Amino acid sequence: MYVAVKGGERAIENAHAWLAEERRGNKDIAELGIAQIREQLSLAVNRVMAEGSLYDPDLAALAIKQARGDLIEAIFLIRAYRTTLPRFGASEPVDTGAMACDRRISATFKDLPGGQVLGPTFDYTHRLLDFKLAADGEVPDAPARAAETGDVPHVTGFLNREGLIEEARHDDTPPRDLTREPLEMPADRPLRLQALTRADEGFTLGLAYSTQRGYGRNHAFVGELRIGAVPVEMDIPELGFAIEIGEVTLTECETVNQFTGSKTEPPQFTRGYGLVFGQTERKAISMALVDRALRWEELGEDNVGAPAQDAEFVLYHADNIQATGFLEHIKLPHYVDFQSELELVRKLRREAGVDQVQEAAE
């Protein structure tokens, strides 16, 4: 006997209670603190800040805790929170040339002003599980010396002096704002970069990798990769000048790409650009490669039909919050549509004469 399905409300409440219990895990194990996540899982925190488009390590750590370590879920929590915040204004453009670099490397010059600084990188670690860490994670202090003073000039600036690399055109037009206006095509480069900096790391990585393997190939050298803190300044109308309101850590990647010239441009090196919140180097390099691939039109290159060249394809599918929501919505009930499909398929089968035996049997 069919009883109308009731109780969705209670089912949801109970599911939430169970979820909270699972999140906490075994209560004999000490609870994870926000500060622990912020300090010891900082690369996860950085990814959540970058793709959540909100620079706040404590909130990102809270989101990771609440999301049980599911980073896309944590990014979602941050995005949903961010959208409720009032907007007081926009900062001045940050000057990455004045960055206090923790890491700064160039793959194009062996040595250069400002030097090569490896910084805290996994790059030359051997990926051997460190079983000692399982027992005792305490480490001796790393050797330290006073930071170099003085600016660290951008590598692309050196190439620029010889005219070997395309001029980065100066433009004071206020960029469109992806979070306040609907995304509309064609998207200019500032808008594309906005979308890419908050794009899913995995999707961006996959696209960037595809360009390396020949789908819109544009061989990229990492002209420079730098990670460090930059001051954020904001113009305060009441004061009439800009003051420093804080500091953010950024990862910036500038690629120098081969370019033999096109119908419209002379042979020269071209640029790809990546700028991402926090120490997020894989993402920044991927972003630079995808940015470069998307620039085919302005550089007069051929569209070879590669996914990474297709701005609509890239921008409409790069946001993991949109993607995961729509993907997972197919878990919701679709009885009504499925029922109408059932009717249609039965009708078509009946007319094709396939169901006569079964129909008779019923």
Place this chain on the structure above:
Amino acid sequence: MNAYNFAYLDEQTKRMIRRAILKGLAIPGYQVPFASREMPMPYGWGTGGVQVSAAVLTPEDTFKVIDQGADDTTNAVSIRSFFQRTAGVATTTATRDATVIQTRHRIPEEALGEGQILVYQVPIPEPLRFLEPRESETRKMHSLEEYGLMHVKLYEDISRHGHIATSYAYPVKVEGRYVMDPSPIPKFDNPKLGDMAAIQLFGAGREQRIYALPPYTQVVSLDFEDHPFEATKADHPCGMCGAQDSYLDELIIDDAGGRMFVCSDTDYCEARQAAGHKGKDAA
């Protein structure tokens, strides 16, 4: 929930959404781009409908939410409780008592009246999307009224299957101008779209589009003279209330594949049962 504004969204955002709604009402069937916000529920789970509801709700409104025609499906419960918390509005399951009804995949069986607003959750607002994946192209096709591709698709269905093989989200033409996606309602519901006394608003959050049908708008389901549009449903009466005219869900009730059919509109079915109508499977 005092940390949030009435109905969650801030007033600036609501104003932006209302502008999009008004534009949509002024150009029936036209998809208005709007700066959809991240909502505290996932994209694809009704964020467009939720934003439209948030923009039209007033403290005096009575709100109803249905998913698959039912008030008690989990996502309907979740959205209803969201507005109970953030707007404190009265809620109801009775279609006639509601001033704003948010729906996913159905139009209520009971005819709606003036003074009511029906808000649809829309996953893919573009009726031409599966014929042409590019937004830049489909917008051009709409502005040039170039709908030949859609007619070719429907014609190909007929030549291959003998029928138009679209059973839900069946495309319609609005006031002889825009081809519109009615959201994934079964085509059984399509005839209710036209000449409706209530305002119909469609919100697609992830796709950042709002469109609308003002009251008493002409809405025609696409078809051919020799293959007229036909609203279909399971050829049974409701097992619970005996209704012959309502859209039915098919339920599997035992291991042997036994089936029964019940109204998908739970309010309609319960009201009929309360009035003494009884189907063959009713207790």
